[in-house]
Amino acid sequence: MIKIGIDVMSSDNAPGIDVEGAVLAAREYEHHIVLVGNKDVIEKELEKYRPIPENISIEHASEVIGMHEQPVLSVRRKKNSSIVVLTNLAKEKKVDAIVSAGNTGAMVCAATLKCRLLPGIERAGIGIIMPTLKGTALMIDGGANIDAKPKHLLQYAIMGSAYSEYILNKRLPKVGLLNIGEEESKGTGFLKEAFGLLELSGLNFTGNVEGRDIFIGDCDVIVCDGLVGNVALKVTESIVHAIMEMLKSAFNSSLASKLGAFLSKRALRSLKKKMDSAEYGGAPLLGIDGICIICHGSSNAKAIKNAIRVAGEEVVKNVNRHIVESIS
Amino acid sequence: MIKIGIDVMSSDNAPGIDVEGAVLAAREYEHHIVLVGNKDVIEKELEKYRPIPENISIEHASEVIGMHEQPVLSVRRKKNSSIVVLTNLAKEKKVDAIVSAGNTGAMVCAATLKCRLLPGIERAGIGIIMPTLKGTALMIDGGANIDAKPKHLLQYAIMGSAYSEYILNKRLPKVGLLNIGEEESKGTGFLKEAFGLLELSGLNFTGNVEGRDIFIGDCDVIVCDGLVGNVALKVTESIVHAIMEMLKSAFNSSLASKLGAFLSKRALRSLKKKMDSAEYGGAPLLGIDGICIICHGSSNAKAIKNAIRVAGEEVVKNVNRHIVESIS
Numbered sequence: 001m002i003k004i005g006i007d008v009m010s011s012d013n014a015p016g017i018d019v020e021g022a023v024l025a026a027r028e029y030e031h032h033i034v035l036v037g038n039k040d041v042i043e044k045e046l047e048k049y050r051p052i053p054e055n056i057s058i059e060h061a062s063e064v065i066g067m068h069e070q071p072v073l074s075v076r077r078k079k080n081s082s083i084v085v086l087t088n089l090a091k092e093k094k095v096d097a098i099v100s101a102g103n104t105g106a107m108v109c110a111a112t113l114k115c116r117l118l119p120g121i122e123r124a125g126i127g128i129i130m131p132t133l134k135g136t137a138l139m140i141d142g143g144a145n146i147d148a149k150p151k152h153l154l155q156y157a158i159m160g161s162a163y164s165e166y167i168l169n170k171r172l173p174k175v176g177l178l179n180i181g182e183e184e185s186k187g188t189g190f191l192k193e194a195f196g197l198l199e200l201s202g203l204n205f206t207g208n209v210e211g212r213d214i215f216i217g218d219c220d221v222i223v224c225d226g227l228v229g230n231v232a233l234k235v236t237e238s239i240v241h242a243i244m245e246m247l248k249s250a251f252n253s254s255l256a257s258k259l260g261a262f263l264s265k266r267a268l269r270s271l272k273k274k275m276d277s278a279e280y281g282g283a284p285l286l287g288i289d290g291i292c293i294i295c296h297g298s299s300n301a302k303a304i305k306n307a308i309r310v311a312g313e314e315v316v317k318n319v320n321r322h323i324v325e326s327i328s
Numbered sequence: 329m330i331k332i333g334i335d336v337m338s339s340d341n342a343p344g345i346d347v348e349g350a351v352l353a354a355r356e357y358e359h360h361i362v363l364v365g366n367k368d369v370i371e372k373e374l375e376k377y378r379p380i381p382e383n384i385s386i387e388h389a390s391e392v393i394g395m396h397e398q399p400v401l402s403v404r405r406k407k408n409s410s411i412v413v414l415t416n417l418a419k420e421k422k423v424d425a426i427v428s429a430g431n432t433g434a435m436v437c438a439a440t441l442k443c444r445l446l447p448g449i450e451r452a453g454i455g456i457i458m459p460t461l462k463g464t465a466l467m468i469d470g471g472a473n474i475d476a477k478p479k480h481l482l483q484y485a486i487m488g489s490a491y492s493e494y495i496l497n498k499r500l501p502k503v504g505l506l507n508i509g510e511e512e513s514k515g516t517g518f519l520k521e522a523f524g525l526l527e528l529s530g531l532n533f534t535g536n537v538e539g540r541d542i543f544i545g546d547c548d549v550i551v552c553d554g555l556v557g558n559v560a561l562k563v564t565e566s567i568v569h570a571i572m573e574m575l576k577s578a579f580n581s582s583l584a585s586k587l588g589a590f591l592s593k594r595a596l597r598s599l600k601k602k603m604d605s606a607e608y609g610g611a612p613l614l615g616i617d618g619i620c621i622i623c624h625g626s627s628n629a630k631a632i633k634n635a636i637r638v639a640g641e642e643v644v645k646n647v648n649r650h651i652v653e654s655i656s
Contacts, residue, residue, distance in 0.1 A: 068511055105509075133570050143508055146516055180471055180558045181433075183396055188474050188555065211562025215570040224559075227516065230508045231556050232563045234539025239567050242461050242543035251592060260592025263584045 001055075002031045002315050004308055005095035008045075009037035009064045009082040010102025012297045018101060019045040021304020026053035028305065031312050034059050034095055036086045061085035064102075067297055071105030075113065083107055087114040090290045097311035099282065101295035101304065108144045108285060108294075115290035118320060120327035123148065124287035125156040125226075126294060127163055128233050129280040132217030138164050139178075139214065139222040142283055143230035150193035153177070153223050154201055155327070159286040160221035161203050162322040167284075167313060173220035176209030178228060184208065190225075198223070281306030284314065286323070291315055329383075330359045330643050332636055333423035336373075337365035337392045337410040338430025340625045346429060347373040349632020354381035356633065359640050362387050362423055364414045389413035392430075395625055399433030403441065411435055415442040418618045425639035427610065429623035429632065436472045436613060436622075443618035446648060448655035451476065452615035453484040453554075454622060455491055456561050457608040460545030466492050467506075467542065467550040470611055471558035478521035481505070481551050482529060483655070487614040488549035489531050490650040495612075495641060501548035504537030506556060512536065518553075526551070609634030612642065614651065619643055 004025075008018035015037055023046070026033045032055045035042050039060040046052050063081040065074045075084060083106050089095045091114040100107050104126070112124050125141035140160040145152060157175045164173035177195055179187045184195060186208055198205040209219055211232060224232070251261035281303055282295035291314045293307045332353075336346035343365055351374070354361045360383045363370050367388040374380050391409040393402045403412060411434050417423045419442040428435050432454070440452050453469035468488040473480060485503045492501035505523055507515045512523060514536055526533040537547055539560060552560070579589035609631055610623035619642045621635045 068509075070513060131570075133573060146508055178559060180474055180555055181396075185398060191555075211559040211564075212566035212569075214563060215566045227508055227519075228556055228559050231506060231539040231552075231560050235542060235560050235563050236539075236567055238540035238543045239564055240571070241540075242459075243568070243571055245461055254594065257592045257594060260588045260590070263588030263591065265588070 002097070002312050003034060003095040004031050004311050005034040005036055005059070005086050005089045005098045006304070006308065007037065007082040007086045007098075007100035007102055008035045008042060009061065010067070010100060011295070011299060012067070014101070015041055015045050017299065017301050018304055020049075020301035021299070022056065022308065023049045023053060024301055024305040025308035026056045029309060029312060031055065031308065032057070033308065034089065036061050036089070037064075037082045038062060059085060059089060065106045067103050069103060069106065071103065071109040074103070074106050075110045083110050087111050090115050090292070096315045097291035097293070099293045099295065099304070099307045099311055101282070101297055101299045104143060104294055107292070111285055111288045111290065111292045115288045115292070117287055118289050118324055118327070120324070121155050121159070121287040123152045123155065124285050125152070125159060126229075127160060127284045127286050128229065129283070130214055130236065132215050134217030136168065136280070137214060137217060137219055137222055138168065139224065139229055139232065140286065141224065141226040141229050142233050143226045144285065146226040146230070148225040150190060150197055153194040153225065154197040155287065157198055157201060157203055157205070157221060157223045158326045159323050160223065162326050163284060163286060163319055164220045166317050166319050166322050168220075170220050172204045174218065175203050175205045175221040175223060176207065176213065176219035178222050178224035178232070179208035179210065182208050182210060194223070281308075281310045284310070289320065291320070330425070330640050331362060331423040332359050332639050333362040333364055333387070333414050333417045333426045334632070334636065335365065335410040335414045335426070335428035335430055336363045336370060337389065338395070338428060339623070339627060340395070342429070343369055343373050345627065345629050346632055348377075348629040349627070350384065350636065351377045351381060352629055352633040353636035354384045357637060357640060359383065359636065360385070361636065362417065364389050364417070365392075365410045366390060387413060387417060393434045395431050397431060397434065399431065399437040402431070402434050403438045411438050415439050418443050418620070424643045425619035425621070427621045427623065427632070427635045427639050429610070429625055429627045432471060432622055435620070439613055439616045439618065439620045443616045443620070445615055446617050446652055446655070448652070449483050449487070449615040451480045451483065452613050453480070453487060454557075455488060455612045455614050456557065457611070458542055458564065460543050462545030464496065464608070465542060465545060465547055465550055466496065467552065467557055467560065468614065469552065469554040469557050470561050471554045472613065474554040474558070476553040478518055478525055481522040481553065482525040483615065485526055485529060485531055485533070485549060485551045486654045487651050488551065490654050491612060491614060491647055492548045494645050494647050494650050496548075498548050500532045502546065503531050503533045503549040503551060504535065504541065504547035506550050506552035506560070507536040507538065510536050510538060522551070609636075609638045612638070617648065619648070
């Protein structure tokens with residue numbers, strides 16, 4: 001049976017949402033789920049879900065790393081935090097995969113320190129699944145490493161391609177380098193060097209892409225450094241939210257538009273679903289010698305449940321073996 | 329009378345759209361408008377708009393710089409290109425402001441070389457007006473300079489604040505530094521250094537902001553390097569387009585939603601208008617000793633017209649004087 005550990009203490013709405021998501025997952029999937037956090041608090045939360053699924057257990061962790069704590073320091077100091085206890089479970093192979101919606105930096109740091117990196121990988125990268133007009137694209141790195149070197153971008157491309165092929169089922173995934181323009185000559189020295197490495201990589205590298213290409217969906221893997229990727233991700237999340245708000249107030253502006261909104265409710269709901277990151281669960285932290293899914297701090301229970309589903313899929317499909325094969 | 333020069337040869341849909349926008353502007357505003365480009369081609373285009381407004385004249389330029397030409401080289405070699413002839417008009421003070429929807433890099437390069445930079449400014453920056461839930465925000469730099477130094481970000485903040493205050497009429501504009509997180513400790517060494525400079529700047533600096541904060545609208549000026557700004561801009565444009573496409577197909581999915589869409593047409597139109605960059609015209613290139621508006625390559629006639637309007641406003645309000653005062 002696949003065992004998945006989840007930190008239920010560190011998200012914006014912990015522990016309620018995280019425990020709820022874990023219970024939903026335990027009911028829907030056959031995995032054994034280990035809830036990591038304060039035992040008393042978790043037991044009290046679980047009381048809401050009687051009968052408690054048998055495939056749930058608790059691993060006690062007395063501390064919590066806050067969202068705004070400095071990653072390296074907090075991981076070093078809070079040895080009993082849910083994030084550190086969780087990553088120890090992965091390190092000791094007591095679970096097959098780990099999930100957290102807590103402090104991303106702390107999670108990246110703890111997973112890298114405890115699980116170590118795969119051979120040939122120098123930096124872990126967060127893979128973000130973005131909705132596109134043609135399906136989805138994987139953008140890597142979403143913010144694990146903001147001081148990337150060109151060779152790290154090459155490693156991201158290799159990891160992203162393996163993930164795209166084996167988890168997202170895309171054949172010969174097309175890789176693009178996120179840049180300021182499409183021509184080979186564009187960008188900083190850093191990007192030009194990364195371009196050269198990608199050209200020689202043997203991957204299906206299609207050249208530079210611009211921010212506007214992400215949602216068109218012609219690329220399966222979009223490679224960038226963590227700062228650019230993080231801004232692109234957060235801009236996307238934010239504008240989807242802003243447009244939904246604007247739609248809401250636009251629809252409330254007249255009786256006709258209110259009726260219109262009522263009649264078009266289903267259409268809007270399907271749009272919302274397509275744009276909803278909860279559908280994709282979480283973001284894989286690629287490059288570590290283990291399986292780790294990082295969720296948005298404000299994840300809802302459905303997102304947590306889906307992250308556990310994705311973690312299980314990664315275990316079954318052994319994405320890391322494919323990454324190691326590609327690297328070497 | 330204010331004189332505004334416009335390159336009508338270099339946009340994606342030149343010269344038709346650019347001439348049309350210029351004619352619309354000539355009819356609506358009192359500025360004298362100088363169309364720069366191939367005389368024969370422009371005269372033929374103008375035939376469509378009889379009677380041709382009297383406040384339009386032509387400045388011949390025999391060459392065109394293509395969208396994908398290398399900026400520095402093309403500006404050096406194509407001395408008779410519309411972009412170079414246009415910037416020469418500004419340099420020689422034959423026009424008060426210039427507008428182009430052509431190759432952004434070439435425009436930045438030509439304007440910087442010909443008009444020179446304002447005293448105290450080391451790099452020009454493109455100011456992008458972004459729609460927010462509370463109005464608009466100015467993001468600078470949108471891609472003029474991708475190899476920025478921390479002091480350039482400080483200069484962007486000063487220019488952006490002056491523009492916000494005197495052109496966008498915001499009192500004590502709030503300045504944010506686009507970063508990966510809100511805490512002061514976040515980001516690369518580059519961003520930390522920029523943070524320190526902004527803190528001591530005397531501007532209304534409110535600290536780091538994330539990609540998600542842009543559209544919330546709590547900041548008036550968002551400072552970033554050109555690569556990050558360009559990605560943020562293009563991601564925004566692209567996702568607005570993608571959402572509109574998804575809305576369209578969602579609305580076409582059933583009879584009820586079609587009727588719903590019909591009834592909510594006005595609401596949707598107002599949303600589209602809010603998100604439509606054509607409303608804002610173009611992006612000011614700040615820092616040069618002159619007034620220059622850079623439009624999107626795929627601008628429509630309305631965007632060109634609005635860019636000419638904004639150029640006129642900048643002339644009247646003398647934004648450069650305020651920038652120079654703030655810098656010193």
